[in-house]
Each structure stands twice: as structure tokens, then as C-alpha cells.
Amino acid sequence: MEEAGKPKGELVIRTIAMPADTNPSGDIFGGWIMSQMDLGSGILALKTAKTRVVTVAMDGMSFLQPVRVGDRVACYAWVEKIGRTSMKIPVEVWVERYMTGEQVRVTHAVFTYVAIGADGRPIAVQRQD
Ligand SMILES: CC(C)(COP(=O)(O)OP(=O)(O)OC[C@H]1O[C@@H](n2cnc3c(N)ncnc32)[C@H](O)[C@@H]1OP(=O)(O)O)[C@@H](O)C(=O)NCCC(=O)NCCS
Numbered sequence: 001m002e003e004a005g006k007p008k009g010e011l012v013i014r015t016i017a018m019p020a021d022t023n024p025s026g027d028i029f030g031g032w033i034m035s036q037m038d039l040g041s042g043i044l045a046l047k048t049a050k051t052r053v054v055t056v057a058m059d060g061m062s063f064l065q066p067v068r069v070g071d072r073v074a075c076y077a078w079v080e081k082i083g084r085t086s087m088k089i090p091v092e093v094w095v096e097r098y099m100t101g102e103q104v105r106v107t108h109a110v111f112t113y114v115a116i117g118a119d120g121r122p123i124a125v126q127r128q129d
Contacts, residue, residue: 013040070098
């Protein structure tokens with residue numbers, strides 16, 4: 001199991017895992033976590049490109065530890081690479097365990113976004129540097 005001491009990147013979304021987010025066995029759905037990651041990294045992509053963006057790929061999704069009802073879920077993300085129209089944004093998900101407050105990294109993946117224009121076609125990302 002990979003070890004990581006503290007979150008990397010900026011906090012992009014924070015929420016709480018609720019009973020409605022579980023499967024019939026009472027475990028939190030992986031798809032719910034992926035959706036939080038997509039929302040969070042999408043905020044960073046939008047902030048970076050300052051235009052409409054779409055998710056084009058999601059790579060290396062690893063679920064390292066379970067998420068439980070009541071856990072405080074936080075997504076951290078950073079822009080790793082800006083291409084012509086695309087942005088690679090790694091995301092880490094950390095939880096603060098319900099009651100104990102223990103901090104655990106539960107999931108990570110790399111999301112790729114593409115900046116698009118009104119016609120839905122890719123447009124160049126304006127670089128800040
Ligand atoms: C995103 C989309 C506009 C790209 O269109 P396209 O014709 O493939 O465009 P291009 O081939 O010019 O690729 C655009 C950029 O995306 C990158 N890209 C395309 N497919 C990729 C993939 N699978 N993984 C990583 N990057 C990818 C290209 O490398 C290129 O990057 P660059 O400009 O920085 O060099 C189109 O694929 C699309 O609309 N997809 C659906 C997106 C969507 O609806 N997402 C939500 C899912 S519900």
C-alpha cells in the first residue's frame with residue numbers, strides 16, 4: 001500500500017459521505033467518490049482555462065481505502081500539465097474519519113479536461129506564464 005503523509009495540491013471540494021451515497025451493503029459507492037473528484041478537479045480546470053471545459057479522460061483510478069458514512073471527504077487537486085487545449089489534473093481524496101478524526105488518503109486519479117468553445121470544439125488554453 002502506498003503511503004502519503006499529507007494532502008498534495010489545493011482543496012477543491014469538501015463534503016460528507018451520507019447514507020444516500022451507499023450501496024445496499026452500506027459501503028460508499030466508488031462512483032460517488034469519482035463524481036466528487038470530477039466536480040472538484042473541474043472547478044480547477046475552469047479556473048485555469050476560464051472557459052467551458054469537459055472531462056475527456058480519467059486515468060489511474062485507485063481506491064486505496066474504504067470510505068464510510070459520516071467520513072468528511074476532501075478532494076485536493078493541482079494542474080500538472082497544460083497542453084494546447086487540454087489540462088492534466090491529478091486528484092487525491094482524503095477522508096477525516098467519523099468520530100476519530102484520523103486522516104486517510106483513500107483514492108487518487110488523474111483527470112484530463114479539454115477547453116471548448118460555444119460549438120463544443122477544443123480551443124487553446126490561454127497560459128498565465
Ligand atoms: C473533448 C473533445 C471535445 C475532444 O475532441 P477531439 O476531437 O478528440 O479533440 P482533439 O483530438 O483535438 O484533442 C483535444 C485535446 O484532448 C486531448 N485528448 C483527447 N482524447 C484524450 C484522451 N483520451 N486522454 C487524454 N487526452 C486526450 C488531446 O491530446 C488534445 O490535447 P492538446 O490540445 O492539449 O494537445 C471530445 O472528445 C468530446 O466532446 N468528448 C466528450 C466530453 C464529455 O462530454 N465529457 C463528459 C463525459 S459525460
